[in-house]
Amino acid sequence: MLRRTLLTSAAMALGLAGTAFAQDKVKAGFIYVGPVGDGGWTYEHDQGRKAVEEALGDQVETVFQESVPEGADAERAITQMALSGADIIFTTSFGYMDPTNAVAAKFPDVKFEHATGFKRETPNVSTYSARFYEGRAIQGHIAGKMTETNKIGYIASFPIPEVIRGINSAYLHAKKVNPDVEFSVVWAYTWFDPAKEADAARALIENGADVILQHTDSTAPQAAAQEAGNVITFGQASDMAEYAPKPRVSSIIDNWAPYYIDRVQAVIDGTWESTDTWDGIGPGMVGIGEISDTVPEEVKAEALALKDQIAAGEYHPFTGPINKQDGSVWLAEGETASDGDLLGMDFYVEGLSGEIPN
Known part of the structure; x- marks a missing residue:
């Protein structure tokens, strides 16, 4: 009887240890606006999720929900993911901005990362995007x-x-x-x-x-x-x-993997902080797909x-002189646009026809 009791106690201890180990694994969740097989935006975010699993192995568990409409449905999906035990949640569409901040206020111990947004209403929200x-x-x-x-x-x-x-x-x-x-x-x-x-x-x-x-x-x-x-x-x-x-002669490739690995690692290390990240070609968040031979060699060069x-920071795509559509001066000769102006851009440049819908 004593031997059985000792064995039972040992088994329980091992079971509890295993539970504790499982709980130590960081759970990273991803909310997607499209299906993972869309071949574009959501596909690349999901490639980033898979890269997290590959890089961090047994330290992490990832979950995702695809084809989540922007709006009230998004808030429900994000809430459910937080309730399921996610430690960090990446919400990967602009229209998830308000739902992300609303849920973050209710779950202060969960980290939230919103793609392409600008609101960080609580200290457990970060924003990130690519140029x-x-x-x-x-x-x-x-x-x-x-x-x-x-x-x-x-x-x-x-x-x-x-x-x-x-x-x-x-x-x-x-x-x-x-x-x-x-x-x-x-x-x-x-x-x-x-x-x-x-x-x-x-x-x-x-x-x-x-x-x-x-x-x-x-x-x-x-x-x-x-x-x-x-x-x-x-x-x-x-x-x-x-x-x-x-017909595809080149492409823009969104490379989210390094960012996702870094942010999940920060949760594991206990060093995660609210940040705003906006990276481009130089840091590698924006990639340019191979330019095919359909493009003349001179143009490719x-x-x-x-x-x-x-990439080297020697040229900014918005360098003046640039006028707004109505002919008013936006950027003078040699002047470059500030990030604030770019983040709030709501006008066409001179030469473009048509109106931007409200």
């Missing part, structure tokens, strides 16, 4: 050089500063190398809707565009361009290399030189 406009400058350069119709189409998601910055950057750099270029912007009012995105691409192509850029998340515009024939495209958020060498200049 996508740097990649748009390179795309604009290639687009301006390669268009034969001088018509470039742009599929935009929502009229928020991040998207407006991208349109302006691409246009400025296309116009710089091709003064005759015209941009047509179609607002899709979605991040991920393959049918809508394909329809937008087809409409732009029917209107004469032979270059399509996008700030939406699916590969549907690539497929529509492939069907059309003499149209080129650029991968958005991920490489979309399955459409190379044409120019694009890579521009990339190197941006």
Whole structure:
């Protein structure tokens, strides 16, 4: 009887130790606006999540919820993830900003990281984003050089500063190398809707565009361009290399992995602090996908030189002189835009037609 009691006590002790060990494992949660198989934005965030698992091994457990609509549904999903024991939660879409801060106020011991937002209302919220406009400058350069119709189409998601910055950057750099270029912007009012995105691409192509850029998340515009024939495209958020060498001639790649690993490691180490991160090509958060041989060698060399200049901090994509759409001066000769101006950008630059929706 004594032996059985001792063995039972030992087993219980081992069980408790195992429970304690399991509880020491940091749980990292991810809320996604699209499906992990979207081939773009959500796909790359999920690649970052997988990189966390690979890098941190037994120290971490990750969970995710995909296709969470922005708004009230997001607050419910984030709350449920916090209740399930997550130690850190990454909310990966602009429209999750208010829900993230609302839930963070109720769970002060949980760390929250919001992608592309600007509100940090409690000390347990951080914000992070990438300077996508740097990649748009390179795309604009290639687009301006390669268009034969001088018509470039742009599929935009929502009229928020991040998207407006991208349109302006691409246009400025296309116009710089091709003064005759015209941009047509179609607002899709979605991040991920393959049918809508394909329809937008087809409409732009029917209107004469032979270059399509996008700030939406699916590969549907690539497929529509492939069907059309003499149209080129650029991968958005991920490489979309399955459409190379044409129509996809290059891409902007969002590399979230180093940031996610670093932030989860900080939770493990007990060193996590509320921060605001906005990195670009130089630090590696924005990557430029391989430029295919469809692009003439001279244009490819120019694009890579521009990339190197941006990475080294030798060139800023928003360097004056630049006027606003109404002709008023925004940046004087040689002046560069401040981060504050860029983060609040709500206007088109001179030369772009149409109005930004409210």
